[in-house]
Structures are given as structure tokens and as C-alpha cells.
Amino acid sequence: MKIALIGYGKMGHMIEKIARERGHEIVSIIDIDNREDLKSDAFKSADVAIEFTVPTTAIDNINACFDAGVPVVCGTTGWTKQIEDVKATMTKKNGTLFWSSNYSVGVNIFMAVNKYLAKIMNGFTQYNVEMTEVHHIHKLDAPSGTAITLAEGILENLDRKSNWSKEVEGSSSDIAIKSIREGEVPGIHTIRYESGVDSIEITHDAKSREGFALGAVLAAEFTAGKKGFYTTADMFKF
Ligand SMILES: NC(=O)c1ccc[n+]([C@@H]2O[C@H](COP(=O)([O-])OP(=O)(O)OC[C@H]3O[C@@H](n4cnc5c(N)ncnc54)[C@H](O)[C@@H]3O)[C@@H](O)[C@H]2O)c1
The missing domain is CATH 3.40.50.720 (NAD(P)-binding Rossmann-like Domain)
Structure with missing residues (x-):
């Protein structure tokens, strides 16, 4: 080709x-x-x-x-x-x-798991959800495009959230996305559900480009x- x-x-x-x-x-x-x-x-x-x-x-x-x-x-x-x-x-x-x-194949698997997890968590309103993404210092945009796609996957499946916001929740219906820029990190995305008694976390960590x-x-x-x-x-x- x-x-x-x-x-x-x-x-x-x-x-x-x-x-x-x-x-x-x-x-x-x-x-x-x-x-x-x-x-x-x-x-x-x-x-x-x-x-x-x-x-x-x-x-x-x-x-x-x-x-x-x-x-x-x-x-x-x-x-x-x-x-x-x-x-x-x-x-x-x-x-x-x-x-x-x-x-990345791995990130696309992660995106599918993210949607499935959000679907399950829809029935368990005691959990709040937030996201953290870490990338190299040269990256021009924040949050990352991948973090936005992951947030959209949650929004499609979790009725109690209607928007995403940068860094902190603007309101309880927002998913807060924290962006960290350090070193030469190719990309780490973590989604964390937290209740008063426990937390559930999924992470994708890219080793290279x-x-x-x-x-x-x-x-x-x-x-x-x-x-x-x-x-x-x-x-x-x-
Ligand atoms: N979708 C994905 O899987 C994925 C993965 C990694 C990076 N990215 C994205 O890809 C983009 C590029 O990433 P990178 O790490 O290669 O960046 P980079 O800075 O290493 O390369 C960008 C290149 O674009 C060139 N460029 C700038 N202006 C231009 C213009 N007007 N016309 C033509 N070329 C121009 C620059 O000279 C440079 O060579 C970023 O937006 C990044 O977020 C996406």
C-alpha cells in the first residue's frame, strides 16, 4: 500500500x-x-x-x-x-x-472495559467517579483526547453524570479529570470509583508510543x- x-x-x-x-x-x-x-x-x-x-x-x-x-x-x-x-x-x-x-489496541480494550464498568456502576449510586491522566511535558492539550473519549464512555452509561470538567468537579454531576504533565510519560489513564467503604480502580499504562x-x-x-x-x-x- x-x-x-x-x-x-x-x-x-x-x-x-x-x-x-x-x-x-x-x-x-x-x-x-x-x-x-x-x-x-x-x-x-x-x-x-x-x-x-x-x-x-x-x-x-x-x-x-x-x-x-x-x-x-x-x-x-x-x-x-x-x-x-x-x-x-x-x-x-x-x-x-x-x-x-x-x-493502541490495549487502550481500546480499556475503553470497552470502562463502558462495561460504568454500566454496572449505574446501579450503585454510593460510588463517585473521577479520572487522572498523566502525559509527557511536551503534550499541548489537556485533558488528553483519550481521557475525553473515556469520559464520554462513562457519560453514555452512568445516569448520575452529565458532563466532565477539568481538575475539580464543577458540580456533583461532573466527572473531574485531573491532568498531570511530567517527564516523558507516553500516557497513563486511571478511572477510580470511590464509596465510603472501598474503591475500584482501572488503569492503562502505555510503555511506549x-x-x-x-x-x-x-x-x-x-x-x-x-x-x-x-x-x-x-x-x-x-
Ligand atoms: N491518537 C493517538 O493514538 C495518539 C497517540 C500519540 C499522539 N497523538 C497525538 O498526535 C499528535 C502528534 O504527536 P507527536 O507526539 O508526533 O507530536 P510531535 O510534536 O513530535 O510532532 C508533531 C509534528 O507536526 C509538525 N507540524 C506542526 N505544524 C505543522 C503543519 N502546519 N503542517 C504539517 N506539520 C506540522 C511538527 O513540525 C512536528 O514534526 C498530537 O496531537 C498528539 O496528542 C495521538
Whole structure:
């Protein structure tokens, strides 16, 4: 398969390595200094583009992929308040977008367990729930995109919560998400239910970025040749 990379930072480099190991060809690599290549024939020849950049440029890059007729797998976080507008553009331009806040297989298992646990806890109102996420100091967004997806998984299943808030509960119907930035931590997410007598905690702790990069390449293999919007739930089908 022919792959174009948009964003050649930590994730872009890791994705390149894994894509080549899986026998794919990298036909174009775009970063901040050669954005004009989004219009090049090499870019247009890609079966799929993989986009890992920064929140301020992700939407422009996705739109450039729609214009070039190249399906795009996006992993950039911190821009998704506008995802419904992006999906509308995608439909208008007959494009393809795969987006996930987290491509790791382990995190996607964790997300499924999180939803199941919230469903059980719905019947046990003595437990409050909160979340902590820890990432490296270079991360631009907080809370992490993964923490927001996890909070949404709880909100879908736990009737006593209707919103999430940063750091502290704005009201008892909020899930507080605490964000910690330290060292080079690839990503730790903990969800904790607490009552007066005990607590139940689940944690996912990523050991490196490799799990995210492999998942992004698997998503690219899944996406090539398809139209419309997809996410990891469509690929993993737990
Ligand atoms: N979804 C997931 O599984 C997952 C996993 C890890 C990271 N991420 C997210 O992916 C994104 C990138 O992470 P990273 O660790 O590779 O960051 P990074 O800072 O190492 O790399 C970002 C790259 O984007 C480039 N860039 C900046 N502006 C650009 C522009 N206008 N056009 C093209 N390229 C531009 C930068 O030069 C840099 O090379 C972040 O939003 C991060 O939160 C998502």
C-alpha cells in the first residue's frame, strides 16, 4: 500500500518505521516546511494518508486530503470540538476520515472495559467517579483526547453524570479529570470509583508510543478503499 505521512514528529517517525516493516511504501512525507506537497502528484498517489501533527493544523490537513481524494487516518488530538463540521465537509466532498483519540489496541480494550464498568456502576449510586491522566511535558492539550473519549464512555452509561470538567468537579454531576504533565510519560489513564467503604480502580499504562503507531498503520490498512467516517470501534469490534 502507498502511504503519505502528514507530520514527521515523534509519531510520524514511529509510524514510518512500522509501515515499512509491514511492507508499505511511503510516497510522501509532509511537515511544516513543505506543506505545498499536499498538492503534489506523489501525495495524490497515496492509498491513504496518516496525519499526526498539532491541533491548529489538523483540520486544514484533513481538508487537503479530501481535496486530493486521499483517505486520511488522523491521530491528532485537541481539535475535535469541530468534528461535526469536518464530517459534513467529508460527506460533501465524498471523502474518508478515520479518527481516534487513541489507536493502541490495549487502550481500546480499556475503553470497552470502562463502558462495561460504568454500566454496572449505574446501579450503585454510593460510588463517585473521577479520572487522572498523566502525559509527557511536551503534550499541548489537556485533558488528553483519550481521557475525553473515556469520559464520554462513562457519560453514555452512568445516569448520575452529565458532563466532565477539568481538575475539580464543577458540580456533583461532573466527572473531574485531573491532568498531570511530567517527564516523558507516553500516557497513563486511571478511572477510580470511590464509596465510603472501598474503591475500584482501572488503569492503562502505555510503555511506549509503539502501540499507538501500530494501531494507526492497522487503521490505514482498514481505511484504504473505503468512504465515510470510521473510528477504532469499527475496526476492533469488541
Ligand atoms: N491518537 C493517538 O493514538 C495518539 C497517540 C500519540 C499522539 N497523538 C497525538 O498526535 C499528535 C502528534 O504527536 P507527536 O507526539 O508526533 O507530536 P510531535 O510534536 O513530535 O510532532 C508533531 C509534528 O507536526 C509538525 N507540524 C506542526 N505544524 C505543522 C503543519 N502546519 N503542517 C504539517 N506539520 C506540522 C511538527 O513540525 C512536528 O514534526 C498530537 O496531537 C498528539 O496528542 C495521538
